């Protein structure tokens with residue numbers, strides 16, 4: 001299994017974050033609009049509490065707009081400010097800039113530009129957000145985790161300095177549904193998560209909450225069937241076949257995940273604010289369905 005994230009890396013990333021927090025006035029915590037709970041790093045909560053934190057929900061184009069509005073409303077209670085920004089089109093950036101202007105500058109930093117650090121899980125759209133804030137491509141972006149390797153300062157003319165950082169995950173994700181959502185969102189390298197397992201989890205979730213979208217997308221006869229049967233039907237319909245004609249469930253899973261990530265299954269929000277109990281907001285509870293331990 002590929003090395004994605006292990007305790008030593010996490011400790012180093014936290015050290016870098018702690019050092020850089022001293023230099024900044026505030027933090028932008030980037031969350032995926034489809035999974036605002038699961039994309040929140042529980043390991044850095046205490047560190048972030050030292051500065052005002054603005055939550056930015058990315059990929060609002062892939063999330064249910066009603067749920068995104070509900071999330072913005074509910075997260076406002078916990079964060080200094082909140083905004084939803086499409087990192088691909090820049091929609092929402094003006095509102096975010098307005099919010100950033102209200103951030104207090106640390107007094108000892110005098111008249112120098114407002115400095116912000118951008119943190120978040122891998123592949124959530126941190127570097128894209130910076131490019132949108134700047135109005136041109138100054139950071140490298142890409143559709144897989146681990147694109148940004150080192151912290152990088154970027155200066156905006158309008159008196160803003162931004163520190164882009166590599167994506168951070170925490171070493172032990174002990175809740176399978178959270179691991180599944182992070183994998184579906186592309187935060188975990190695809191090699192880490194068994195594609196078939198991911199496909200089955202995704203179908204189970206879709207069948208329960210978005211059965212009609214699933215049925216329509218793949219022209220399914222029975223979207224309430226067993227997840228494996230549905231996957232087999234998708235494989236047949238999409239020509240995912242092994243030599244000899246058997247269905248290739250792994251290929252069908254990959255196709256399903258790609259469709260989800262590109263919005264072809266519709267606008268899907270995995271986590272709704274109303275559904276989550278207060279204690280679950282901080283940390284996804286251990287659901288007893290096994291660990292995803294991100295080690296070698």
Ligand SMILES: Nc1nc2c(ncn2[C@@H]2O[C@H](COP(=O)(O)OP(=O)(O)OP(=O)(O)O)[C@@H](O)[C@H]2O)c(=O)[nH]1
Nearest residue numbers: 059087123124125126127128141142146147148167
């Ligand atoms: N649909 C959609 N895609 C987005 C959005 N924001 C970013 N992306 C895409 O998401 C992918 C990841 O974006 P990055 O900006 O590289 O993400 P990152 O958080 O910097 O990733 P790492 O540096 O690897 O941690 C890219 O393919 C972006 O084009 C958004 O709001 N909507």
Ligand SMILES: [Mg+2]
Nearest residue numbers: 126127147148
């Ligand atoms: Mg990046």
